[in-house]
Amino acid sequence: MPTSENGSPPVYREIAEELRGQIRSGRYADGDRLPGENTLMEHHGVARATARQALSVLINEGLAVAVRGSGIYVRQFRPLRRHGARRLSKDLWGNGRAIWQTDSDTRGYEVEGLVVDEVVPAEHVLRSLGLDPGNPAVRRSRRYLVEGRPVQSAVSYLSPLLWAGREDSPAAQRIRAPDSGPGGIYARLAELGHAPAHFTEEIRVRMPTPEEAEELALSPGTPVLEVARTALTSDHRPVEFNEITMDGSAYVLQYDFDA
Amino acid sequence: MPTSENGSPPVYREIAEELRGQIRSGRYADGDRLPGENTLMEHHGVARATARQALSVLINEGLAVAVRGSGIYVRQFRPLRRHGARRLSKDLWGNGRAIWQTDSDTRGYEVEGLVVDEVVPAEHVLRSLGLDPGNPAVRRSRRYLVEGRPVQSAVSYLSPLLWAGREDSPAAQRIRAPDSGPGGIYARLAELGHAPAHFTEEIRVRMPTPEEAEELALSPGTPVLEVARTALTSDHRPVEFNEITMDGSAYVLQYDFDA
DNA sequence: GAGTGGTCTAGACCACTGC
DNA sequence: CAGTGGTCTAGACCACTCT
Missing domain, CATH: 1.10.10.10 (Winged helix-like DNA-binding domain superfamily/Winged helix DNA-binding domain)
Structure with missing residues (x-):
């Protein structure tokens, strides 16, 4: 040609x-x-x-x-709608509801393969959390399904420094447990005095790696959306970094904001 | 296999x-x-x-x-950063700066192939503008280049009803002219009493059509980002609908918001 | 078992790049 | 002009689905 x-x-x-x-x-x-x-x-x-x-x-x-x-x-194509600002409003996690419950229309999410461990995260993760190289972090990984179909996988990172000296507090224990309790991680962070007040999300697109294609059961020709979210306290300290990989054909992301 | x-x-x-x-x-x-x-x-x-x-x-x-x-x-890959909320703040277009000037780091945008015409838009466009089927709209299409490379093409729709009876006002004329004047379209809308106050953006990902691949000079394996933005007045009347198709490998979208 | 897509071979001619 | 990728043919065997 x-x-x-x-x-x-x-x-x-x-x-x-x-x-x-x-x-x-x-x-x-x-x-x-x-x-x-x-x-x-x-x-x-x-x-x-x-x-x-x-x-x-x-x-x-x-x-x-x-x-x-x-x-x-x-190919069939019926996307879910994911709201940016609204879904993270304090009303939701302040009342014991988990974030992802507000995501999909009438279709419900299922969580699968939740794993909690401690690792030394990649450099860009440490940077987002304001940590020095070599520092460990608690990592919470899981996969979300809708109607039995995998639609996204998410990995959340939290620094143990957030509960230093209070390792045995209920909130600190829940953060390291599979069940993070009512309101999820953000409610626990609030209990520890690190309530998230600001969020910044970065969105990237690319074709999946073979591993991602398998994990999300993507058919060829399906791009992935990568959402990297940093949660900050009211005094702008980063307290959580969340990396989400989504089936690009499964989502419409929506953000509302004012002039 | x-x-x-x-x-x-x-x-x-x-x-x-x-x-x-x-x-x-x-x-x-x-x-x-x-x-x-x-x-x-x-x-x-x-x-x-x-x-x-x-x-x-x-x-x-x-x-x-x-x-x-x-x-x-x-393949090389060095994305531009596009800020959601910040870039549309009134400070910018209120002072005569065009939106896209705040977008790219030090690299500058060039606008190419600006075309203004009047069409009957597709159904989803009419719905976003709150217009009935068959209604016409002013369409402003253009392409943006960075360092000589096409990175996005954008099509903006505005209803003539916004300046009905005032067709000859400077603002209404500028909206239908290639040069929309200082502050761009949003400043003109403000002059007509339709100042944008809220925005909602919908983001979709998919592989490009052959036409898009050519227009954006995409190499195979590059997804496109589709950003559909609706601008609303303070009393929530839609006044503009903007459909942007971006080279997915060229951008990182960023949104900042509060809990 | 007939029909489908998945993998692979061994050729061919062409248009383009770069020396 | 030698080497590269782009297109195309005419086969082959396989694993799978569907009836």
Whole structure:
């Protein structure tokens, strides 16, 4: 194919373009089965590899998914809505509700594979927490499912310095326990005198690593959203760093703010 | 390849995995040239198509880019930071500065291909503006470049009802002119008595359409960020809808808010 | 068992880059 | 002009799904 315009596009692109148009126009709806390799070979008089290449374009665009032994299907797409500001308002965790309960519409979240341990976090995590290199942190990892499907995995980091000298307090113990108690981690931080008052979230997009693709059961052509949240006290001390990796096709992020 | 685990992964995946590891470990740095098809064929004793398939994995992951006639190179990645709340504060457009001037660090934006016209917008646009189906709107489209590279394209919609009966006022004329004047569109809206007070932004991710890939000069494996912003007055009337498509590899979005 | 997609081989011609 | 990636053909064997 030429670097820019001029001659006609390669055959496989034209086939892909034709199918793409038919998907967009509604000729093929969500979940419908697309013409397979054999059909495309006949109809367009091309070799198998060329038909495959056309289909791989759609798959890498996230428009279609291949099911082995069955066919190629139009991808379905019904995102969840995640609210930025509203969901972290003190009203919620101040009253014993966990954050993620406000996230999804009527569909409920399930938490899976919660692991709590202590590690020396990566450099960017330490920086966000205002810790020096080599310092340890409590790490809380888990995965969230909606309707049985994994949609995000989250890892939260907290510095043990926040409860130094009070290791045995109920709040400090809960932070290191799988069940963080009513209101979650933020309520415990408040009990320790480190109530979160400000948040900053950084959003990045990229294609998943193979590990992430497996953990979130992503089909090819699905990008991930990476949300890195830092929670700060009213005097702007960082008290938590949370790294969330989300199925990009599963979410719409919403932020509301004033001029 | 097996549906889940068991047997060994296909050859092309192993080759891709090996290269991926070498990229991550720093064995190949940003912009370095990776072993090409011929090299992989020799070293791994595979056919050309298999070597190609391995490389296409990395390319679709956004880790590498192919340059015809030259080689395969490790992708570089240095994102811009786009601030959500801060950049839309009234201090900025209230004083005659355009929004995008606050966006990029030291690198400057250039605006290109500004087009102003009147159209009947898509349904979701009309809904965001609170307009009935079939209503027209002024559309302002443009593209932003950083260091000569296209990074986002934006389309803004405004209802003519906002200046009904005042078509000839300076503000209304500027809104329909390529140069919207000091402070940009939001300053003009304020002059018309529709000063934006609240914003809501919706963020979506997906793989680009071929048209978007061309417009933003995206290399394969690059997702796009879609930011849909609605500007509301203090009495919550929508006055502008802005749809921004961004090179996902070029941006980090940041939002700051309080508990 | 027929049909589907997944992997792989061994060729071919082309357009482009860089020396 | 040698080397690179881009496209394409014509086969092959396999694992899986569906009926």
